Amino acid sequence: LETVPTIKKLRAYAERIRVAELDKCLSKMGDDISKKTRRAVDDLSRGIVNKLLHGPMQHLRCDGSDSRTLDETLENMHALNRMFGLET
Amino acid sequence: LETVPTIKKLRAYAERIRVAELDKCLSKMGDDISKKTRRAVDDLSRGIVNKLLHGPMQHLRCDGSDSRTLDETLENMHALNRMFGLET
Amino acid sequence: PKKEELLSRLKTGKNFLRNQDLEKAFTEFKAALELAQNVKDPIEEKKAARGLGASLQRQGKYREAIKYHSMVLQISEREGEYSGSTEAYGAIADCYTELGDLERAARFYDKYISRLESD
Amino acid sequence: PKKEELLSRLKTGKNFLRNQDLEKAFTEFKAALELAQNVKDPIEEKKAARGLGASLQRQGKYREAIKYHSMVLQISEREGEYSGSTEAYGAIADCYTELGDLERAARFYDKYISRLESD
Numbered sequence: 258l259e260t261v262p263t264i265k266k267l268r269a270y271a272e273r274i275r276v277a278e279l280d281k282c283l284s285k286m287g288d289d290i291s292k293k294t295r296r297a298v299d300d301l302s303r304g305i306v307n308k309l310l311h312g313p314m315q316h317l318r319c320d321g322s323d324s325r326t327l328d329e330t331l332e333n334m335h336a337l338n339r340m341f342g343l344e345t
Numbered sequence: 346l347e348t349v350p351t352i353k354k355l356r357a358y359a360e361r362i363r364v365a366e367l368d369k370c371l372s373k374m375g376d377d378i379s380k381k382t383r384r385a386v387d388d389l390s391r392g393i394v395n396k397l398l399h400g401p402m403q404h405l406r407c408d409g410s411d412s413r414t415l416d417e418t419l420e421n422m423h424a425l426n427r428m429f430g431l432e433t
Numbered sequence: 434p435k436k437e438e439l440l441s442r443l444k445t446g447k448n449f450l451r452n453q454d455l456e457k458a459f460t461e462f463k464a465a466l467e468l469a470q471n472v473k474d475p476i477e478e479k480k481a482a483r484g485l486g487a488s489l490q491r492q493g494k495y496r497e498a499i500k501y502h503s504m505v506l507q508i509s510e511r512e513g514e515y516s517g518s519t520e521a522y523g524a525i526a527d528c529y530t531e532l533g534d535l536e537r538a539a540r541f542y543d544k545y546i547s548r549l550e551s552d
Numbered sequence: 553p554k555k556e557e558l559l560s561r562l563k564t565g566k567n568f569l570r571n572q573d574l575e576k577a578f579t580e581f582k583a584a585l586e587l588a589q590n591v592k593d594p595i596e597e598k599k600a601a602r603g604l605g606a607s608l609q610r611q612g613k614y615r616e617a618i619k620y621h622s623m624v625l626q627i628s629e630r631e632g633e634y635s636g637s638t639e640a641y642g643a644i645a646d647c648y649t650e651l652g653d654l655e656r657a658a659r660f661y662d663k664y665i666s667r668l669e670s671d
Contacts, residue, residue: 258535264542265530268523274396281671282389286382294374298386301370304552305393307519308362311549316428318539318546329427336424339417340404346654352661353649356642369552392671395638399668406658406665 260317260334266343267317271310275302313337348405348422354431355405359398363390401425439468439477446484450491459488475512479505483517486524495528502528519548558587558596565603569610578607594631598624602636605643614647621647638667 279302286294317337319330338344367390374382405425407418426432446461462484469478486501505521526541565580581603588597605620624640645660 258539261526261530261535261538261542265527265538268527271397275393278389278392278396281392282385285385285388290382294378294382297370297373298389300373300552301366301386301390302393303520304366304369305363305390306397307549308366309359309394309397311546312428312430314542314546314549316424318543332420333424333428336404336421340400340421340425342400346658349645349649349654349657349661353646353657356646388671391639395668399665402661402665402668406662 260330263334263337263343264314264317267310267313267337267341270341270343271306275306278302348418351422351425351431352402352405355398355401355425355429358429358431359394363394366390435468435472436474439465439472439474442468443477443480443484446481446488450484450487453491455488455492459485462488475508475514476516479508479517482508483521483524486521490524490528493531495531499525499528519545519551522548554587554591555593558584558591558593561587562596562599562603565600565607569603569606572610574607574611578604581607594627594633595635598627598636601627602640602643605640609643609647612650614650618644618647638664638670641667 279298282298282302283290283295286298313333316333317330319326367386370386370390371378371383374386401421404421405418407414442461442465446458446465449455449458449461462481466478466481466485469475469481482501482504486498486505489495489498489501502521502524505517509515509518509521522541522545526538526545529535529538529541561580561584565577565584568574568577568580581600585597585600585604588594588600601620601623605617605624608614608620609617621640621643624636628634628637628640641660641664645657645664648654648657648660
């Protein structure tokens with residue numbers, strides 16, 4: 258459970274990037290885009306983020322039934338905190 | 346330098362996701378998209394991947410001038426190998 | 434015309450949300466939710482519910498936010514159409530994290546994580 | 553008409569590359585490169601060079617691949633237009649990694665990494 262706040266922070270970190278890049282994309286495309294196109298780029302942005310986050314997220318949620326798994330999960334958490342600067 | 350192969354594998358991992366999601370997006374959008382739109386979605390997919398990878402990549406390239414940094418860099422590498430299944 | 438008003442409410446709601454004008458955003462999404470239920474448009478209904486959840490969440494009203502994020506899941510179940518569910522599980526878990534209920538947060542994050550690889 | 557042939561060569565090249573038909577891909581990109589130089593279109597010229605690099609790289613011809621990936625960088629310098637440079641630095645570093653020259657790979661990855669946050 259110690260890793261739960263890290264999951265939240267990592268999600269927020271990725272979402273900020275996703276929204277910023279999506280906004281840039283939409284402003285390049287102009288106002289005349291169809292709903293279908295709008296939906297497709299939104300799905301694209303979510304698909305990339307979700308699939309990239311899947312591995313790290315999963316490795317923050319090992320159930321810790323044996324101590325080695327718990328240690329590894331905490332190491333993963335520390336590494337993610339460092340690499341994404343999540344500890345602020 | 347031990348971390349160099351991990352950088353390569355992580356890049357390849359992310360690129361596979363990017364291309365797969367971009368293909369899905371383009372097939373949803375159909376063949377009648379403008380070059381501008383095509384370019385915008387390509388940039389979107391690269392922008393998200395690059396910005397998400399920036400932190401981890403940077404933390405695989407600490408110069409290791411003091412031992413603590415080197416240790417941390419190797420811990421980051423091990424965590425990334427685990428979380429993205431890069432050790433195959 | 435109702436459909437048009439619905440779409441325009443969603444759009445202004447989103448803009449208010451973006452500008453952190455959270456109470457105004459709430460009002461727009463609330464009107465949109467009623468319109469969507471009126472014209473029986475479940476996709477837009479989910480967007481309105483999600484907007485309501487987001488507006489409340491950013492105001493720190495986590496319990497109320499959970500109510501609306503859960504509504505997204507209920508609509509998905511009712512319609513058998515699951516767009517927005519991954520995000521809803523994640524948002525509910527975020528709210529429970531803020532409330533300090535890490536057990537429950539973990540359960541919702543597990544649902545969120547198990548859906549990350551699907552579309 | 554030359555411009556049209558250029559675009560069509562690039563497109564078939566990409567399809568061959570996708571289907572791992574690497575030698576055919578090389579031929580298409582080679583023709584595209586010449587056409588692009590002919591019509592002086594640096595953007596498409598870079599795409600052709602990058603396609604050549606990718607075709608060779610996937611065939612394990614890393615030294616030759618580096619030559620074409622470097623061409624992308626040279627065109628960028630010549631034109632003052634840097635699209636594709638981040639990717640080129642990364643690809644060159646990947647090739648040096650394959651060749652076991654980790655020192656040089658690291659130097660190119662550093663350039664790649666320093667560009668990841670820009671557009």
